[in-house]
Amino acid sequence: MxxxxxxxxxxxxxxxxxxxxxxxxxxxxxxxxxxxxxxxxxxxxxxxxxxxxxxxxSIAEIKQILVTNENLETELLMREVHEEFDCLQKKLARLEEQLKDAPTHLKVNIHKTLETRLLSIASLLTLM
The missing domain is CATH 1.10.1660.10 (Multidrug-efflux Transporter Regulator; Chain: A; Domain 2)
Incomplete structure (x- = not known):
């Protein structure tokens, strides 16, 4: 704008x-x-x-409040992303356990898909 x-x-x-x-x-x-x-x-x-x-x-006080709120919002968002990442890692471990007896080609495809998703989340974390 x-x-x-x-x-x-x-x-x-x-x-x-x-x-x-x-x-x-x-x-x-x-x-x-x-x-x-x-x-x-x-x-x-x-x-x-x-x-x-x-x-x-004052403007200085307002600026401090705005900066503090922005930092708090960023921190809360980062916590949320970290929690989601941890949840996905646990889910991946459970799925890998369930896939032990699955055919190899199926395991490879599923593992690649999950790994790609985890890497994209990890790259988001590095941007924060």
Whole structure:
């Protein structure tokens, strides 16, 4: 979203959005033409900022709260992914036990499929 769209949807001026951006209250990327691009989540962040400002919090205090919340959300997501990964590893071990007596070609196909899924989850974990 461009700054004008954010302003229109949030009811804030582009100057206020620019100020919040310069204060580091929300992330911004740049387009090839060097325009600022805001994620859709910026509208939720603006709502939070407005609520915190009503509580007479400073920009520095608001920034700290936003950073803390973001870190907490990331940590919770990572825990969830790790739990899912552990669950899949246990499931894989159970399936391997059940496949001991299965034909070799079937074991190879199933093992490859499960291994591919686990590797994709492991690669997601490294990105976090």
């Amino acid at each position: 461009h700054i004008g769209e954010v302003a229109k949807l949030s009811g804030l001026s582009t100057r206020t959005i620019d100020y919040y951006t310069n204060c580091g209250l929300f992330p911004v990327e740049r387009s090839e033409a060097n325009y600022r691009l805001y994620p859709a989540t910026v509208l939720q962040t603006i709502e939070r900022i407005q609520l915190l400002k009503k509580q007479r919090m």
